[in-house]
Amino acid sequence: MEQDEAEMTEAQEAARHASARTARASALMQDYVELIDDLLSSTGEARPTDIARRLGVSHATAIKTIARLKREGLAHSKPYRGVFLTAAGHALANEVRARHRVVVDVLKALGVPPEVAEIDAEGIEHHVSDATLAAFEKFLGRS
Amino acid sequence: MEQDEAEMTEAQEAARHASARTARASALMQDYVELIDDLLSSTGEARPTDIARRLGVSHATAIKTIARLKREGLAHSKPYRGVFLTAAGHALANEVRARHRVVVDVLKALGVPPEVAEIDAEGIEHHVSDATLAAFEKFLGRS
């Protein structure tokens, strides 16, 4: 019994870490999709160079990651023609942006300075599950 | 002017992303240190196999990461003799644990179910800056 419980806890902890690893792995994809969506709606085009500059990486890195986005069906592009999102990519962008906004708002509501809230939200948002997001929304609604 | 402001915003965004990347990179080290500290205080020893099982990775992966901890001055060990933390490692573990607890408490205070709070905190805690942590503590203190 005790052993069963101990193993259960251990398995749960392993699952927690696995979950965090998965979130870390998809965080970059989400950042790219969100940024591409921003660029498309604000300037009409998303060029690798702009993406790279906004993310603070070299354009070579951006191009490689964009290739991965394409492989995963989130974006498409033709050489020298800018990047566009697929329906899946666009949907993901919307989800991510909504989550981002809620996280920033919650942080600010808790007294975190706005600039700091923006910075921290960038990392936090990728680890906020649906259940937590729902709680955040409820909290904001009645605060 | 407008250009300066635009560049400023762009640089800030790049910095935000750089910051998130750094946090992601150190998250794993923190997880290891926290876990090793837990194992040492609860069972008196931290063996690679136990660490691997608790993190949900193969023992080979755990051993490689422990080698990195040693390289970074956070831990030390001799072959077949378990892992121990340096003073720096121990200090980091305490910091990380405190942050973890505060994050879990804040999530719960916001209405996130306890089990979910534990899971999400595992990822979130690594992105909580000192300023945000301070705000969280203040919030908990008066809630």
Add this chain to the structure above:
DNA sequence: CGCAAAATGTAGGGTAAGCTACATTTTGTT
């Protein structure tokens, strides 16, 4: 138009973190 600058793409290298498979050492049991 033609040419230089900007953007894009490609090649190749580094580190980190994961894995499986195999080798070695230690532990524990008979």
Add this chain to the structure above:
DNA sequence: AACAAAATGTAGCTTACCCTACATTTTGCG
């Protein structure tokens, strides 16, 4: 003491993400 099982360590492979350096294509301007 000897042997099997468990733990530990090593080797080698994969993928991701970052970089610099170089090649190619497009763009824009004189």
